[in-house]
Amino acid sequence: GQQVMQIPQYQHVQEGEDFTTYCNSSTTLSNIQWYKQRPGGHPVFLIQLVKSGEVKKQKRLTFQFGEAKKNSSLHITATQTTDVGTYFCAGRGSARQLTFGSGTQLTVLP
Amino acid sequence: SAVISQKPSRDICQRGTSLTIQCQVDSQVTMMFWYRQQPGQSLTLIATANQGSEATYESGFVIDKFPISRPNLTFSTLTVSNMSPEDSSIYLCSVREAGANVLTFGAGSRLTVL
Numbered sequence: 092g093q094q095v096m097q098i099p100q101y102q103h104v105q106e107g108e109d110f111t112t113y114c115n116s117s118t119t120l121s122n123i124q125w126y127k128q129r130p131g132g133h134p135v136f137l138i139q140l141v142k143s144g145e146v147k148k149q150k151r152l153t154f155q156f157g158e159a160k161k162n163s164s165l166h167i168t169a170t171q172t173t174d175v176g177t178y179f180c181a182g183r184g185s186a187r188q189l190t191f192g193s194g195t196q197l198t199v200l201p
Numbered sequence: 202s203a204v205i206s207q208k209p210s211r212d213i214c215q216r217g218t219s220l221t222i223q224c225q226v227d228s229q230v231t232m233m234f235w236y237r238q239q240p241g242q243s244l245t246l247i248a249t250a251n252q253g254s255e256a257t258y259e260s261g262f263v264i265d266k267f268p269i270s271r272p273n274l275t276f277s278t279l280t281v282s283n284m285s286p287e288d289s290s291i292y293l294c295s296v297r298e299a300g301a302n303v304l305t306f307g308a309g310s311r312l313t314v315l
Binding site for chain 1: 309
C-alpha cells in the first residue's frame, strides 16, 4: 500500500533559524496536503498542492511539490515560537485514499 | 469550514469496558471519518462513517472492536469496545465537506485505559 515518510522526525531550532521538513511517497500522488498540530491540539489544514513542481507561500512558509509528484517540502523562514508543533504531510494517491506522513515535531527555542 | 464538536474530550476507563465517542457537525457533510493517533504518532484512519449504512473499515480495524454509527449527515459515534491499555490513544473525528478536498478535525477524545 501507499506509504508516506517524513524526515526529520524531530527538529530543534533556535528562534530565527530556518526549518525544513521533507515528505516522500512510495507512489505518485494526485495531490498533497500539509497540516499543523499544535501541542495538545488537533491537526489543522495549511495548504494543498496539486500541480507538478508547484510552489505556494504563506507568509514565512513555503510549500513545494516535486516534479514527479512523489515528494514535497515545507520550509519555514526565520522561525518563531508560534511555529511550534508537529507538521504532517498527507498524500492522496490513485486509490483516492489520504495517507498521513509520520510527522515532524518542531521545537523552537527562544 | 465546518465546526465539529467531539465528546468526551478525555476519559479514563477500566480494562474490559466500552466507551462511545460522539461527533456532531454544525452542517451537513458528505464524508465523515474516524482517526486514531497514538501518543507521539501519526494519524491512522480507522473507518469511513457512511450515512445509513455500515462503515467502511481500514485494514487492521474491525466492526466488533470499533462499531460506528452515522444516523444522519451531521452526527456519528465511534465505540471502542472491550478496551485494553493498547487502546489508549486520541480518537479524532474528521469531515470532508462537499466540494472541498481537505479535512477538518474535531478536537479529539483522549482515552486512557487502565
